[in-house]
Amino acid sequence: MGDPHRVGIVGLGFISRAYLTTLRGHPAVRITAVADLDPARAVATAAELPGAEAVNVERLLGGADVDTVLNLTVPTAHAEITLRAIDAGKNVFTEKPLAVTFPEGREIVERAAAAGVAVGCAPDTVLGTGTQTARAAIDGGLVGRPLAASAVMVTPGHERWHPDPDFYYTAGGGPLFDMGPYYLTALIHLLGPVRAVVGAASRLRPERVVGSGARTGERIPVEVDTHVSGVLEHADGALSTITTSFDGVATTAAPIEVHGETGTLAVPDPNHFDGESRLVELGGTGWRTLPTSAGHVGAGRGTGLLDLVAAAGRRPPRAGGELGLHVLETMTALLRSAHEGRRVELTTTAERPPPVPLTP
Template structure:
């Protein structure tokens, strides 16, 4: 209707800063309220931004001026908060994953359908120029029919830098459910839905040591698989190999490679919105860096919400709940296969999200500018 979408945020942890940085630039979004189980954290956010109030979770859910709830809670709470927001008649956009399990995620989607509200979910990094330029190269036939892909994420663990890393090592966390959404969402965006998976996993250590912050030196128990490998069979016939690790130190391999009959693509880190896409065409002598040709320019976390605002009513958002559910089922099934030793069929499907034309979506706006110090 030409008015900004009024948003309330539940969860004021570390990731909120990246969303707020985007919201300052997005005229289609107006942040009106923030809430956190720790009221001091919500108050600290509200004090920095004019027109934003710190309230309780209950008050935010009941607020008439909140149209969409941005759910930035820990993964274990994603479904609970989403269902409460939907029950209050609000649309929801959540951090990844959509829920800790597909069972919980299905309840969220079913409740949203019955309530007539919209569900969106991170990651929206796939809407940036990096993944979208690679998508356009594939769609334009630069590599011919895709044959395979590899996606690699290797880090010795988030406890080295995160002051409160506990949730990364509990159910709903781990390298696959934490970082996998970026990679699997990118693979589905590039190559289409997955029909079956095979997985293997290992658990290297029973505890981790926090490396920074006030809890430095404290031990954190590990109750998840900390190194996961999977093979994804796409409906197109392409095969993707996935390696997600909180155990290994470093990888020199590209984040994602796509191989086709007529060429190969190096795709930039799907945890970021931009980056170079490189093509090695059949018969070429060297890699070629492709010009930026698609995606939201200079995007950041929260652009998926702005994209949702512009999505026609009745149409699934690009960073929508159906895609997030499919990605979650793929990841959950990789872990199931790792534990059973059997191939797991994927019961859900999703169309490749509509591509994003090269778009400058946002300029600096006055909304959410930090208050001048008195």
């Protein structure tokens, strides 16, 4: 690919450490600039990255030393930073969700296309061996024709461990927008796009209590639904159910199960890159673990950005903006359905990204 692709990072909070673990020193990319609302944090991060400069956002977006912007800001800032980067002629890879409203997400995809730049969107966990091995099993006919799937995520809430959890309970947060992208993106990789949804939602309590760090004991308001359930109608006729909750304690359910005519597949947690896929077949004697057969081995956050760089306009990125937009519309449609009490048809679709061969 010639010289390393130059990346500038906006937002150096908790999740940035995971991305830096993958990208720091990778031969395909070089981090040239970092920016954060806290200038001291930007300076400290730049000191860990040879050749990187701590700058303000305006300088990073306008800099000739940045080819792609990695947008790791809080969800409410995703659209603003991404659109500014697009207008500056930069490619963008953004943390999930693509935006907090569907119109913002659609504007991102449309303006990127008009500007001739690429947009990618997390999660990229689905490019690891966990989801990809499960996809290979489905594509290989091990469950027969897929009929249905279930996805379940239940926790008591991130305020128990995150020292600054406010954004989890404002627009763009909640269990659906925070964790739903992992499960929805995996379901689309496994079963294809969604054509319509029916949703229901609730909110257990109006406040949460910070459980760690300097703000321990502080109460924060809850402005979003904290338990969301839904039914997804996939374009090929399969039906999925999804539950995302910050109101429960735990669950014994598999993160994702896919049911077919001849077998059921237990899929590992799509919040992780790896994990075991287990299969039970009609007439079989029990569950068996499938050998790892697809996906990036030992991958970490940032793999989707590396895939976007490798695509280089020759193919759509596997964690691309159109898929991110379809996931965003699915989430907003679930909440709209819950609040309006009706089935909602989607206006977008997305191709299943190309599978990832087993890649050391």
